[in-house]
Amino acid sequence: MSRRSQLPGAPPILVARELRKDYPMNGETVHALRGVSLEVRAGEYVAIVGPSGCGKSTLLQLLGGIDTPTSGGVTLNGAALEHLSDRDLTRLRLTKLGFVFQRFHLLPVLSAAENVELPMAEAGIDRAERRARAAELLGYVGLADRCDHRATQLSGGEMQRVALARALANRPSVILADEPTGELDAATGRGILDLFRRLSLDGVTLVVVTHDERLAAEAGRVIHMLDGHIVNDTLEAP
């Protein structure tokens, strides 16, 4: 893991334009996003904060191409997601994006290393290279000695580290994380914060949805959301 930050003067790699997302709930229409626009530059560490139900996770899902906006669009590395077929969008998620979820979502029947290898296998990387890269990534997240442990044999913090290693497997342009410390206690969450800081220092572009003020405080840019709007977008002092 050695990437240099491209932040100063770097072009935006992830762009959201006037995103709106409505969905029906109990016979009513919920306006989850009401016209959100933002740009994320390579190497940026962006935290999206706000109260529950303000649209943070929905925004993250739209940025990651796992949901489609009611209107507006998302561009990643110049590719407009709304114009991609399901197959191309899946491929883009595989190769250009890394996801970290609140509940880790590791496959319980696989070992830590096999979980990390999974996206690489899907991308067609040969077995030897996958193994080497998985070992390198698990070493990076501090789990070199847990490679062969099943996901179910790991603690919450360890599972989230494996999930982070999995997100990094195919060298994505952007890591999207949804409440990565939400299921962890304070001490364990601290370890994840350190990892995110380290990733940022290594030049990885991070967009993190969080309630965790400590995590938000680590980010170079904090976006505040309320009722489906961005109400504040602040560059924090380095």
Add this chain to the structure above:
Amino acid sequence: MNPVRNLLRHPIRTGLAIAGIMVTTAMLLDMVLLSGGIERSFERLLLGRGFQVRVSPKGTLPFDTEATIPGARGVRAVMLSDSAVVAAGPLLGASLYARRTDTLVTLFGYGVDPVAQAIYQLDDGRDLAPADSTGVLLSQASSTLLGAGIGDTVTLVARLDPQAAVAAVERRLVVRGIVHFLYDYKGQPSVAALLPLMQDLARRRTEDRVSAFVVKIRDDASLAATTERLRAALPALEINSVGDMLAHFRERLVYFRQLSYILGTISLGVTVLLVATLMTITVNERLGEIATLRAIGVSQGSIVRGVMVEGGTLTLIGGSLGVLLGVLTAEYLDRILTAFPGLPAAISFFVPEPRSLLVAALVLVLTGILAGAYPALLAARAPIAATLRSDAT
């Protein structure tokens, strides 16, 4: 996405499903074996010694009735005059008695020409010579019944007067060999002697009567034409190739086969339901996991393939165990069925044939894979974001 590890997540559920598939596979296999088994077994029995044609009294099949063919020598000469006929063996069946100390025991006797016969296989000792008028062959059952072995003398008695219980004909014969008679039922006490001797015992000598002939044709290609020529030459007799006899047999067994197909299809249907149910439950439980896989870039095709492989693996494991169970069940049922009196012991109801087994196995595994396809498609097409949202709440 290792299918075996996924199946082991719920070992009891998987075990029960495998047990279910095992039972339905065993049933399917037994139905497949049963549907064609008896016919194949009958064909092997009829062709066992290479005689492709049977000649019997008009309107009967060999040993269907007690009717006989007169003028056996003449009939045989007519058949052998056809250049395609290699051998024609006469055969006479008769009820006999044998003396055992001061009692008489009932036997079944075959009169044969040892050079052209399709009725026995030699197990021990030697065969009858063409002019051996003092020799006899015993089945294991008659050897045990009479307490006689190779080289011993036995007394055969025929035409017992029912009023006086006096034998009209009595012959002392030396046991030359122990044979097994191909068409005997289990434990049937039978003997074989030269045809003239048996005709004397059965009082069939004067008219030179036989029960049937077995005929060997030079090659199978000329079988149909030769059979037709023999029919034309001997219109008073029933002349059937083994193929003709199998066709008769098949007609008699048509309902039996249909029943086998229906039961086999039901077994297959139950397998489909079992696999589809299990895979649907499994997939529904793992919707969040599958949505995650889709989110991180795993294609719909990979998800569908994974679930289908899981269904196929389940079927393969259950099916393999089912084949074992099916073979054991078939052997057990075969032992019961072939012990029925009046049935040749050499007939099997369940005959394993590689092609049938392969077809059954392929159908089963394909069925398992396809049964997993529907739940797999449902899972792969589930909306990712909504599934993740509902999984998080």
